[in-house]
Amino acid sequence: MGRQMHLNLFIQSRGHHEASWRHPQASPRSLTDIAYYFEVAQKAEEGLFDSIFLADTLVAGADIRHAPHTWLEPITTLGPLAIATEKIGLIATASTTYTEPFNLARQFASLDHISAGRIGWNIVTTWSATAARNFGNHPQVSHAERYERAEEYLTVVKSLWDSWDDDVVLDDRAGGVYATTDCINPIDHNGAFYEVAGPLNMPRCPQGRPVLVQAGSSDAGRDFAARHAEAVFTAHLAKSTAVEFYHDLKIRAKAHGREPANVVILPGFSPVIAGSETEAHRAAEELNELADVEVGRLRLSGRFGGHDFSHLPLDRPLTTDDFPPPETVEAARSRTQVIVGMVEREKPTLRQLLAKLAGARGHFTFAGTPEQVADEMESWFKGGAADGFNLMPPVLPWLLDVFVDEVVPLLQRRGLYRDSYEGATLREHYRLPRPAVAR
Numbered sequence: 180m181g182r183q184m185h186l187n188l189f190i191q192s193r194g195h196h197e198a199s200w201r202h203p204q205a206s207p208r209s210l211t212d213i214a215y216y217f218e219v220a221q222k223a224e225e226g227l228f229d230s231i232f233l234a235d236t237l238v239a240g241a242d243i244r245h246a247p248h249t250w251l252e253p254i255t256t257l258g259p260l261a262i263a264t265e266k267i268g269l270i271a272t273a274s275t276t277y278t279e280p281f282n283l284a285r286q287f288a289s290l291d292h293i294s295a296g297r298i299g300w301n302i303v304t305t306w307s308a309t310a311a312r313n314f315g316n317h318p319q320v321s322h323a324e325r326y327e328r329a330e331e332y333l334t335v336v337k338s339l340w341d342s343w344d345d346d347v348v349l350d351d352r353a354g355g356v357y358a359t360t361d362c363i364n365p366i367d368h369n370g371a372f373y374e375v376a377g378p379l380n381m382p383r384c385p386q387g388r389p390v391l392v393q394a395g396s397s398d399a400g401r402d403f404a405a406r407h408a409e410a411v412f413t414a415h416l417a418k419s420t421a422v423e424f425y426h427d428l429k430i431r432a433k434a435h436g437r438e439p440a441n442v443v444i445l446p447g448f449s450p451v452i453a454g455s456e457t458e459a460h461r462a463a464e465e466l467n468e469l470a471d472v473e474v475g476r477l478r479l480s481g482r483f484g485g486h487d488f489s490h491l492p493l494d495r496p497l498t499t500d501d502f503p504p505p506e507t508v509e510a511a512r513s514r515t516q517v518i519v520g521m522v523e524r525e526k527p528t529l530r531q532l533l534a535k536l537a538g539a540r541g542h543f544t545f546a547g548t549p550e551q552v553a554d555e556m557e558s559w560f561k562g563g564a565a566d567g568f569n570l571m572p573p574v575l576p577w578l579l580d581v582f583v584d585e586v587v588p589l590l591q592r593r594g595l596y597r598d599s600y601e602g603a604t605l606r607e608h609y610r611l612p613r614p615a616v617a618r
């Protein structure tokens with residue numbers, strides 16, 4: 180069997196297009212109805228996806244009047260999803276800047292027990308400048324310090340997950356011994372940001388450690404990913420930058436003494452799929468017509484940490500001078516690089532840029548037939564851009580259903596995708612080793 184691609188379903192709003200929530204083919208369910216998440220996760224499981232993923236930005240969003248940002252808290256949502264599904268991996272975002280490592284370690288370890296080994300944690304440092312206001316932490320912690328904290332946070336969390344050896348729970352009722360305590364150790368961490376004694380207050384989880392996922396692609400983000408990440412989400416508007424990123428991250432992982440195959444790289448991919456190319460383009464245009472340019476302008480400002488774009492006319496070609504230099508941005512730095520890179524390459528007007536970003540916020544968008552979608556995926560997968568994809572259907576469940584029913588069989592026929600689940604845990608789906616206890 181040749182190399183096969185991995186698929187994660189990124190569930191957000193009623194789809195990833197900014198206007199998806201009001202599209203006639205979007206789910207009729209409320210975004211706080213758990214049944215909605217069950218339906219899409221179960222469809223992804225029918226499509227043999229490795230995992231689903233729920234993001235979290237910790238803010239309601241300045242554009243809440245015209246676009247939903249709020250749904251259910253992701254860690255809480257994985258609990259019921261673990262019961263409603265059987266095989267698929269379950270990944271949630273949690274922030275290293277705004278949570279405590281002890282609590283987070285036990286929440287994710289608990290979920291891994293509940294799901295019998297299907298949990299992943301998307302480690303974010305939280306780029307949103309307005310999130311800081313919700314945590315008595317104003318102004319926002321700088322980009323560099325966020326990654327410094329994250330580094331120490333990871334040391335603590337990994338040590339907590341390793342504070343119990345495997346199989347130390349004897350549960351010997353007759354002999355009166357519950358656990359072999361010489362294999363449960365404090366961690367006595369005393370660092371610049373955290374003091375944590377440990378041990379964790381629960382047995383080691385089925386995967387040893389939940390799968391570590393990471394989604395920051397700046398220079399600091401790439402180094403962090405190279406040290407810790409086992410799966411990486413990343414946003415690219417063009418295959419060429421995805422190839423550069425893939426190559427760079429695998430080299431960085433190797434430089435840290437890691438096996439590059441153990442860092443699974445999943446660029447975002449957001450396809451509108453229809454029976455003919457014309458129909459697919461028409462559906463994509465209809466979606467764009469539903470998008471609100473002022474929502475787009477506010478979102479653009481948020482990515483650049485609150486930079487004011489209100490004076491920019493909608494219909495003159497943009498230049499890079501219209502944007503602050505990405506290396507000075509304390510917010511979503513790598514996404515600002517994606518955006519400024521596109522402005523440099525294509526010189527769009529603001530209206531055109533916002534339409535592009537409305538599709539999937541700076542991830543790759545595509546419109547075509549199932550065959551064309553499969554061709555595009557194969558070209559990225561074989562062309563050194565991806566180990567698989569973070570599928571971001573523009574409208575849910577509509578374009579997930581079409582993907583599972585029409586694109587998955589094509590990928591299977593080409594030998595590029597599994598015919599059945601072989602493993603039971605998320606590590607097994609991603610072909611990642613189970614970490615031994617590190618002391």
Ligand SMILES: Cc1cc2nc3c(=O)[nH]c(=O)nc-3n(C[C@H](O)[C@H](O)[C@H](O)COP(=O)(O)O)c2cc1C
Nearest residue numbers: 234235272303305306394395396397400412512513
């Ligand atoms: C697919 C994907 C999902 C992400 N999910 C979240 C999230 O849930 N919460 C968050 O604060 N940031 C999220 N991010 C943003 C990244 O964590 C990171 O802040 C951003 O890419 C900027 O990275 P950089 O600061 O290293 O440039 C996500 C990014 C990607 C590509």
